[in-house]
Amino acid sequence: MDTEQLVKKAIKGNDDAFLQLIQTYKVDLYKTALSFLRNEEEALEAIQEVTYRAYKGIRKLKEVSYFKTWLIRIMINYCNDQLKKQKRVVINEEVLKSIGVSENHSELELKDVMLGLDDRSREILTLKYFHDLKIKDIAETMQCPEGTVKTWLNKALKALREKLEEKGGNLNV
Structure with a gap:
């Protein structure tokens, strides 16, 4: 069946x-x-x-x-x-490298920054970089077009980069 x-x-x-x-x-x-x-x-x-x-x-x-x-x-x-x-986000070294976080960021800093993002941004980043899903799969999961997911991912990475820069570092994505 x-x-x-x-x-x-x-x-x-x-x-x-x-x-x-x-x-x-x-x-x-x-x-x-x-x-x-x-x-x-x-x-x-x-x-x-x-x-x-x-x-x-x-x-x-x-x-x-x-x-x-x-x-x-x-x-x-x-x-x-x-x-x-x-009120936690768990991040490991592999994930840090995959999203291009520079060495001078502590894991704690990144956790704080991730918690400061909106739910959708945190969700997109988690699905893409923690769960290693393709854009197509994320779009299916979130029930939205692939182009929308790409836009949200770019915005999430930009927000992550800005928040990290406020803390005195940068994101190499």
Whole structure:
């Protein structure tokens, strides 16, 4: 049975179909949660919560073919909520290098700067540089055109660069 048929059954209340869908996408959910939360336990907890939220909201899904996107979006929203509660962004050396942060920036400075960005900018930068998603995948996840994602990414990088320059450094992107 293909995914769209499973989604249609799940929308009609078939619990087995819903569980099959969650099984199909659990790795994607886990990777997304881990990329945002950077903690295995929190990522597993996020999967549980998102599964519950998706189960409660499945009947509101309008377009069957967007089930995966809808599910990932629920995960991103959950993770953003968790990060807001914890007021933290976890950044490692690999990520620092991938976005071109110069050596004179401490990890703490970058965390502070990332927290100072708006939610969308933080989300775009996280998806692109932490989760290593392509522009096309980010556009699908955020349900917007690729050109819009590119614009948002440029604005997010510009805002990040400006905030880092205020702290006395620069961004090499």
